[in-house]
Amino acid sequence: MDHKVFIFAVSLLVAYLSCGEAPYLKMTNAVCKSYNKSWVVVHYCRLKAYSRAKTSLNINVTFVEPARNISVHFKTMKKANGYKPFLFDYTFDACEFMRRRNQPVAKIIWYMIRNVSTINHTCPYEGLQMLSDFHKVDIPVPLPSGDYLLMVDWLFDGKTQFATNVYFTFIEDLLPTSSKHRRGSKEFPVLRN
């Protein structure tokens, strides 16, 4: 993805947030699946109710063998007669990222989870991996209201080993009306790398 487009999107968000109230985001479902149980065992993948408007995400998986070559494919979908690709469809080398922090989009997501997950060191990854009580979600780009799905496929040695998919609802109603007009979904092509 073009860094300039990304930086532009972030500046836009900061501008909106500083003149409006924080938008509302609630995770509504989490689904994890292992495609290769001799490498990845999913023990736990659930939302916990935090308050009426907030949930926290909890994931607990074991990597049975060490993973030395990890890629992450993430894709955002928006609901409109079923879930359709929206905004991001993006793959990066996670081991390289943990060494060099060279992916601006991954960096934003990683900053949100680094203190509440085991994803805090360079490869290899082995044994129990967790995301605990994750609830501080900051959306890095301006989004129209709607139901979304963040699909994340985890590839080891180039093959998908497991998936972590999180559904969420986003409501931008709290933002000033003037800014809503400029934010229709037509302005958001899917950004691929």
Ligand SMILES: *[C@@H]1O[C@H](CO)[C@@H](O)[C@H](O)[C@H]1NC(C)=O
């Ligand atoms: C499944 O996991 C094992 C390691 O436990 C690995 O050797 C094998 O290549 C994996 N299969 C696929 C299709 O990735």
Ligand SMILES: *[C@@H]1O[C@H](CO)[C@@H](O)[C@H](O)[C@H]1NC(C)=O
């Ligand atoms: C992760 O899940 C496994 C299997 O359910 C459980 O034995 C283990 O205690 C869990 N670990 C944590 C820290 O929650």
Ligand SMILES: *[C@@H]1O[C@H](CO)[C@@H](O)[C@H](O)[C@H]1NC(C)=O
């Ligand atoms: C995570 O921890 C670092 C270092 O302790 C701190 O600077 C940062 O603000 C924390 N991030 C979050 C999202 O809590």
Ligand SMILES: *[C@@H]1O[C@H](CO)[C@@H](O)[C@H](O)[C@H]1NC(C)=O
């Ligand atoms: C990574 O996270 C684990 C578990 O939360 C923690 O014990 C460890 O100290 C952290 N390591 C680094 C380098 O922050």
Ligand SMILES: *[C@@H]1O[C@H](CO)[C@@H](O)[C@H](O)[C@H]1NC(C)=O
């Ligand atoms: C990771 O595995 C894939 C598929 O086997 C391979 O194409 C790629 O070069 C590997 N990456 C590294 C850094 O070894």
